[in-house]
Amino acid sequence: MGNEQLVERRRRTLGPAYRHFYREPLYIVRGEGVWLYDEQGRRYLDCYNNVPSVGHCRPEIVDALSRQAATLNTHTRYLHHAIVEYAEMLAETLPGDLSVCTLVCTGTEANELAYRIARTVTGNEGAICTIGAYHGNSTLVSELSPCFGRERPKPAFIADAMPPDVYRGPYGSDEPGYVDKYVEFVDDALDELADNGHKPAMMIIDSIYDAAGVHTPPPEYQQRVHEKVRAAGGLVVCDEVQSGLTRLGDHWWGFMDSAVVPDIVTMGKPMGAGHPLAVVVTTPEIAADFARESAYFNTFGGNPVSATVGKTVLEIVRRDDLLGNVQSSGDYLRAGLCRLADRHALIGDVRGKGLFLAVDLVRDRDTREPAAEQAAHVVERMREIGVLVALIGEKRNTVKFRPPLVFTTAHAEMALSALNEALAAC
Numbered sequence: 001m002g003n004e005q006l007v008e009r010r011r012r013t014l015g016p017a018y019r020h021f022y023r024e025p026l027y028i029v030r031g032e033g034v035w036l037y038d039e040q041g042r043r044y045l046d047c048y049n050n051v052p053s054v055g056h057c058r059p060e061i062v063d064a065l066s067r068q069a070a071t072l073n074t075h076t077r078y079l080h081h082a083i084v085e086y087a088e089m090l091a092e093t094l095p096g097d098l099s100v101c102t103l104v105c106t107g108t109e110a111n112e113l114a115y116r117i118a119r120t121v122t123g124n125e126g127a128i129c130t131i132g133a134y135h136g137n138s139t140l141v142s143e144l145s146p147c148f149g150r151e152r153p154k155p156a157f158i159a160d161a162m163p164p165d166v167y168r169g170p171y172g173s174d175e176p177g178y179v180d181k182y183v184e185f186v187d188d189a190l191d192e193l194a195d196n197g198h199k200p201a202m203m204i205i206d207s208i209y210d211a212a213g214v215h216t217p218p219p220e221y222q223q224r225v226h227e228k229v230r231a232a233g234g235l236v237v238c239d240e241v242q243s244g245l246t247r248l249g250d251h252w253w254g255f256m257d258s259a260v261v262p263d264i265v266t267m268g269k270p271m272g273a274g275h276p277l278a279v280v281v282t283t284p285e286i287a288a289d290f291a292r293e294s295a296y297f298n299t300f301g302g303n304p305v306s307a308t309v310g311k312t313v314l315e316i317v318r319r320d321d322l323l324g325n326v327q328s329s330g331d332y333l334r335a336g337l338c339r340l341a342d343r344h345a346l347i348g349d350v351r352g353k354g355l356f357l358a359v360d361l362v363r364d365r366d367t368r369e370p371a372a373e374q375a376a377h378v379v380e381r382m383r384e385i386g387v388l389v390a391l392i393g394e395k396r397n398t399v400k401f402r403p404p405l406v407f408t409t410a411h412a413e414m415a416l417s418a419l420n421e422a423l424a425a426c
């Protein structure tokens, strides 16, 4: 059967709210390491998917998952060693008192629970998110995800703050006191909540402001945000769904780059290497406060199969020193992107760190006018060459590289060569 028929059947049965990548949708049937294979057997270098963190279909993961699935799969209401071991292993990777884990299935659920915890513990209702952010797809969390625009007017208990976008935002990094100026947007958001009769339960922040266009925050900004939000009576929730698990190259968790310790950390995507596993981690005090008023149960979250998969992912990340790999491959890729920026005027900015990198394409380096058409062309051309990337940012002009953590410098070389060719054809 041709792909057109499958596309049409999908359109009829899955509905138009689902989007697919590429003008001609890719039909992927197999994955291995950093490679994806289409139905014709053609292979593509995956520079985009962060979920298969330790590589697509990693045999150790498949093996651990199948053995546990063949033995037992229940839930967290029975004792099971794998669930406890997973939480213990995760806690070892985290600083401060971040040691109490709640296992859920998706990043959305993790952020929902983070808000519930923050609301219960602080007694407040207000929530601050950053402009352009994405934190998930439930009714509440999509209100905290302004990147797609809101379907209805913003609820009065939510306020948005401008993240530190020093390329297109109102203040560049050469502007004296620019960090203070971005922090003032948090003051404004707190004022907006107060005007609407709300105190903050939480502010949810990213360690790299991805959906807004991959902006790495200055550590001082993150530190000051923690101080401000706590001083106003709220908790700080760090969304590590994308930036976590060594992705940024210096630490296990992105927030550690800023030497801060949030009150709640949410994790997802790469944690189960393709299996639905997400986690909320907080301190014993906050967890105890929450438990005084609330109970929590999740039918699938933290079942023995998920916990076994999660443990195996952590073991591989540690044993294979993926942090070291992210640092070396990430530095290599970033240096290559900067070299391409010397050659191609279309690249206005190279951003990000570790294996979370992006190039912002512009029509003109002085005006920084987004080159969305060219960016779309680059993504399509790279696919033709056999390299998968995607676009991010409000203007859809930023090409994002966020491959599995097992991506090597040799893979980076292939990605750079494909980008070079695609840019040359623009």
Ligand SMILES: Cc1ncc(COP(=O)(O)O)c(C=O)c1O
Pocket: 105, 106, 107, 108, 109, 111, 134, 135, 136, 137, 206, 239, 240, 241, 242, 268, 269
């Ligand atoms: C930063 C961030 N947080 C949360 C989510 C939501 O995760 P999920 O799709 O697993 O619900 C995403 C998903 O893209 C994300 O990028």
